[in-house]
Amino acid sequence: DGIDFFTLSWGGDLAIVGASVGGSEQSQLFLVDTRTGRRRQLTNKPEARYGMVVWAKDDRSIYYRSNEKNGRDFYIYHMNLADGKTEEIFGNDSTLDGSKWIANMSQDGTKLIISRALSNTDNELWLLDLPSGQYTALTKDSGDVLYEAPVLMPDNKNILLLCNDNPEGRLRLAWMEVGSPDVHFVNDGWIDPRWEIDDMVVSRDYRYITVRVNENGYARLKAREIESKLELPSPPLDGMLSGGYFDSSGTCVFTYSGPTQAPDVWRWNPADSELTQLTFTSYAGIDRTTFIMPKLVSFRSFDSLEIPAFLYLPPGYEEGTPVPFLVYAHGGPESQFRPGFYRNFQYFLLNGYGILAVNPRGSSGYGKTYRDLDNYKNRKHSLMDYKAAVDWLIANGYTRHGMIGIRGGSYGGYVVLGMITEYPDLFAAAADAVGIANFKTFLENTKPYRRYLREAEYGPLSDSAFLMEISPITKADRIKTPLLVIHGENDPRVPVEEARQIIKAIRDNGGVVDSLIFPDEGHGVAKRGNIIVRYRKEAAFFDRYLKKPQ
Template sequence: MINTLLDLCNWAVFDVDSAGRILAGYDESGSLQLVELAPDGSRAQLTALPSRCSGRYVPGSSPRQVIIQHDAGGNELMQLSMITIEDGRAPYGLDEVTPLVHDSRYMHVLQDVTATSVIYSTNRRNNVDMDVIVRDVATGAETVLYDQGGYIGATTVSHDQRSVAVTALSLQPASTIVFTAGTRPGPVTDPDERAAHHGVAWSAADDALIMSSNHGREFAAITRVSLDGASWQTLLAADDHELVAEVSPDASAMVVGHLRNGIEELAVHEIDGTLRVEVVLPQDGVGSVVWAPDSSRFALLVSTPTDPGSIYSVDATTGAVTTVVDGREQLPAGVVLSTPTVHRVPTPDGEEIPCFVYRPGDDADPDLAGASVLHIHGGPEGQATRTFNVIVQALAGAGITVLVPNVRGSAGYGKRWISLDDVDKRLDSVADLAALHDWMPEIGLDPDRSSLWGGSYGGYMVLAGVTMQPELWAAGVDIVGMSSLVTFLENTSAYRRAYREREYGRLETDRDFLVKASPITYLDQLRAPLFVIHGANDPRVPLSEAEQIVAALADRGIRHELKVYADEGHGLAKRANRKDAYPAAIAFLTEILSRPAAGA
C-alpha cells in the first residue's frame, strides 16, 4: 500500500489571476512544479526545474508573467526568476527562465508582487539578517525598505504601494513582531510582548492593519490595529479556540478559519467581522486560501485525512463552491483510508494532550494487532492537524495503529500550551511521550510494541524518547532530527540560530541545560533500533546530527539504518527519494513490531 500512496500527487495553490486561472503547484513529475489551472479544471504545466518551486502572477501582465522562487537540491537558498506564459509551450527548464534576483550564496524569499515590482527579503548583506527590497521589474532598480536586522516572515504591500507591513520573528518564544516600512515606517507591536501576529493585511484606507493575534489574550482573534499600535479593536474572537483570517485584496471581506480539534471551519465575513456566508465543503479538513485580485472569489486547497488535496473555487458573496480538482479521484479502487478519532490524553501533572488516533482496517495483518507508532510533528511550534498524511495512512494500512499527538509546545491550542516547552521546560514535552505510552492500554494497544516516528523537531523527540525512556520504545524512525541541541545550534544556518535559541536556550547561558536535553547525552541507555533519514543539503539541521548518532549506534552494536540523499535538504521533497526511504522505514518497523510482546 505504501508505494500506491506515495504515487499520489500533491497540490499547492499560490495565486489567482483576474480571469480566474489558478497558479498551482503539482508534483506529478516528482517534485512540486508550477501548473496553471483554467476555470474548467484543465491544466498546463509551466515549469520543469530540478527542484521544487513556487510562484506568483505579475498582476495585469499581458502576456501573463510569473515570478518563480526556486532553490538547488533543497538548500533553501531561494533564487527569483521570471517566465512568460505562452499557450501550448513546453514547460520551462532551469536554463530557460529569466534570472531576476540570482546569487546562489544567499537566500532571496519572494514576499509580494505588484504590477511593476517584486518585493523580496534577502540575507545577502551579512548572511544573517533579512532585509526587505523592492525591485522594479522593468528596470531592475532596487530600493531598500528595511535593513535593521531580524528574520523576516512575511511582507504585505499597502494599497497605495508606498509602504509595506512586515512580520518578523521576535526573540520572545512563540512570538512575532509587526512593523511598517516605506513612507510610514514605525513599530506596530511590542517586541518584548509574548504574542504572535499572523496574516497581516492593510485596511482599505491604509490607515490600519488587520491580523490574527493573541495580543492580550489566550486564543488568537481577528483584530484591527492602528499603525502606531495604540489602538486594538477586536473584530472577531472565540473563548475556546483560535481564529485565522485571509483578507481580500480590497480589504472589504475576509475568509475566517475557526481552528477546532485539528480541523478548520471556514466562513466569509465582512471586514468589520459581520458574518457574510458560511463555506460548506464536502469534508472537514484544513484549507489554504488565495483571493482573486478583484475580491470576487478565492481559490481554496483543502486536505482531509481521506483526501490528498482538492482545489475549489469559492464565490465570496454566495459561498458557492465549485470543484476545480477533486483529489479523491486519484485514489485507486480498493484503497481504504483511516479516519481518526479525537482524544485528550491525561498527563501525571494534570495536563491533557490533544491526540488523533488512526486505526487499521478490519483486514489488517493480525501479527501487527496492538502495535502502534507515535507520529510526532515538527516545529516545535507547529501542530498536527486532521489532514492527509501519507506516512500515517501507510502505517495504518500496514496494520499499525498510529497516534498523532500535539504534545505541549504545539501551536493551535492557545498561548499557554505553546509556551509549555520553552527552554528549561523542554523535557516536559519529552515526558508527554511517556504519558501517551501509559495511555495506550486504555485503547487496546500493547505498550511493549510501540515505536516513534518524527521529522525535524519530531526527529529530536524520537531520539529523546529512545534515549531518555529506553524501556518504553521498541524502535524509532528519525528524519532530519537533532541528536544534540548544542551541536545543532552551533552548526545550523547563521540566519536561523538566534530564533532557534529563543525556543531551546542560548549557547552562552543555557549550555548545561542544552546538554541535559540532548539525546546524545543518554546514548549509554539506548537499546532500540533506529532508522535515520537525512538530506545532505539540510541548512536547518545539518547532516552531522545524523552522522554522530549513527556513529554512536555503530560503536555500540545497535541495529540501525541510515539513508542520506544528496539532492535533498530539510526533509524529502522528491517522490523518488520518498519511495526509496519510506517503504524501507515502514518495513523496518513492521518487522520489529510484529514480534510478540516481551515475555509472551
C-alpha cells in the first residue's frame, strides 16, 4: 500500500511514517530509523486516523492530531516516544469541535499554532502554550477567511502568514501580532498583485522566505531575505515549482514538474546560480521530447463570465481539423487544474486526442469571488461552464459532435455524471472516477470527520430536497452516453455505494455502462498494477466510442 506521509526529526535520523491499508486513509503512525530502516508501530487503532505530525525540538516526543476519541473530531495529542504514553493537549472544548491540525511550532518549542477548519474556505488560528496548556484565539473575522502557512517568528510576538481577507479575496503575504486579530498585508511590490500566493516556507534559521506564486495555474518560486527584503534570483525553470527549503549554506531545495517533465527534486544556489537536478524519474524508455505542452486559453460562459482552461492538441494537429476530444473535470471543487505532469494525458495526446482541462467557476486560484460562484444553490452554474467549453471547442473547429468525451474524478466525477444527465446529447462517452451520484447518500455515508466540511459547500442534509434536485441519480433515466465507472471499495470520502447506485440505475434503464471496482483501493487508484488496468480500460473505452468512422 505504500505510505501516506513522513515527517523527519530535527536531527534527520528518525522519521514518523503514516501508513494505511487499501486506500482507507486511516493512517497509523510508525517510528522509523532512517539509517537502518528499523521501525516500530506507535498507534494501532484502524478505526482512527492519525497525522499532521510535528517533532518536539529534542526529538524525544511528537505532537500530532487524531480522531480516535469519537471518529469525528480531531484533537491534538503529545506522545513520548520512549514509553509511548500519550496526552490530549488541545481540542477538549465543545466550542472547538471539528478538524484541527498543527500549523507551526515556535523556534523555542514552547508554542504551537493550531488551525481549525470551519469549512474548506474558512479557518481560524489558535496559539497553544505548551508548558501551561493555555490557549488563545489569534484570529477574529466575520466571514469566510483563510489563514494559511502561519509561522511564529523567534520573538514569539509576530506571525508571518498568507491570508485572503482583502478586497480581491486572494491569498497574499501578511503579518499579525500575537494578541491582535488585525492582519497587515505586505504591499511592497515584491509580488505582482494579479496573482495569488498558495504556499509559503520560512527557513529554519528564519533568514529566508520562499513563496509559491500561482500565475494562472503555473507555479513560480520567489525568495528573499526576511530582514533586508533583498530578493534572490529564482530558479530558471518554467512549470510547477514547489517547496523552496533553504539550508544553512543558503541553497534551496524544491520540486519541479511540468506538462512534459515528471516531478523531480532540484537544488538551487541563488548566490552563484548553480542549478542541480538531484533525482531522475524514469520515463520507461519513452522519449519525452514527444510530449505535448498545453496552451492557456479562455472562453465566455452563459453569463459572459470568462473561464480559463488549458488546451492540449495532439502532435501534428492541423488547424480546423476535428479530432477526438476529452474534456477534463478537476476535483475539489475548491481546487484548480494546473499544468503538471499527467501521464495519461500524454498517452491520449500521442494517440490522436485533444484535451481541454477547464477551471470553471468554483475553482481556486482566481480569488474568493470566483471560487464561491458555484456554492450551494449555484451548483449547476459550473456545469454550464463545461457546456460552454464544448461549444467553444466545436465553434473553433477542434472537434465535432460524436467525437467528444468527458472524464473526471471525485468532484470531477460528479461533473461527469451531472453533464450526461443535464446535457444527454452532448458527449459520446464519459468516464466517472470516484464521483458523487447522490448528494444525500454521499453526505450520510462519507466519513463523519468530513461531513460538516462538505455540507458547507454542497448544502446541508436538512435541505434534502435541494440535494436530490442536483443529484445525477434522480435523472439517470436521461443518460444516453456510454459510461465507465471507476471506484475503490474502501473509499472513505465518496463511498463506493455512489458508484453502485449509478451503475444499477443505468442498467435498469437499459443504458450502456461498464465499471472497474477495485477491492484494494480507496479514493482513487494508487497501486501501479491497478493504475495500468485503469488506463488501459479508459483508453479502450474512449477509442471505442470516440474514434468511430464519421
